[in-house]
Amino acid sequence: MTLWMIVIIASLACLSLKLAGYLVPSTVLEKPTPARISNLLTVALLSALVGVQTFAVGNHLELDARAPAVAVAVLLFAFRVPFVIVVIAAAVVAALIRLTGWG
């Protein structure tokens, strides 16, 4: 599988899901369970990605400059700092820690 194939297949899959929504009758939403599961799936995947992106290096776990950077990000989001500023702040924290030679 090439990177181009991954990009195209994933894009078409997401586009098809959007189109599918316009073909389904709106009575589907009257049942709370599918809507709830879909909401929670988004939460579960995003949270799992935070975990993996913070601690994983390929197949093993590592405590490095990313963990303190993510902790700073959580703190800033809690204080309602805008998204872009938080992302930049996290990058700066990690970069500075690496400048000192750790992580």
Next chain:
Amino acid sequence: MSENDSNGGDVADSRSSKNARKAGLAVGLAAAAYGVSYGALAVAAGLDVWQTCVMSLLMFTGGSQFALVGVITAGGVAAGPAAIASAAILGIRNGIYGVRVSPIIGAGFWRRIAAAWVTIDETTAVSTNQPDLKSQRVGFWTTAAATFIGWNLTTLIGALIGDAMGDPKVWGLDAAAAAAFVGLLWPRLKQMQTVAVASAAAVIAIILTPVMMPGLPVLVAGVTALIVGGFNWFGNKSAATEENLEAEGVPT
């Protein structure tokens, strides 16, 4: 969101349309700012500038795009199937938005195709927050235009910046990716149920990392949503429905 507005005269009508347009532009501008981060992170993950931009044009849903890039960062091209699956699972919610927005859009084959393409968190939230059908439509299409143009432009800018940066770790871009996911997750952590799912999913994904192919731990962690959501643990029935609707901005 009072119900009188929908029977109001031309004055109220144009006022609510104006508000819808304003909201759409503001939301579009904010979303566009994420585009720079996405572009830079995608290039850091190994995508070229073209691939990065094609994703923003065709996929056009930030969560899925970030997820695909995140899995590729962890596992490379070998993690392709998991990357596709992660992006698709995060894209399911757009299908649900489509069910909800579809009556607002109205008839017309090409109009519905175009609307489906831009049916995402932002367009759904702004349109369903408006008091009457006309301003719902104005809100939908203004947000769509602002977000689509902004997101794709800033993706290109981010990709070019990322390309010029060299080693992404020196600049802390890997930490920025994790922080971006925290930002996408944060607004959803308002209920006991979502907090429980988020915590369990993160722990499971981390624990499984040493024993599974990169990308798979994230997918397996998604099972927590099926179990907790299916049995509706940590949330009583009526409250869950109400909060769910509120979070997605359905007009009352």
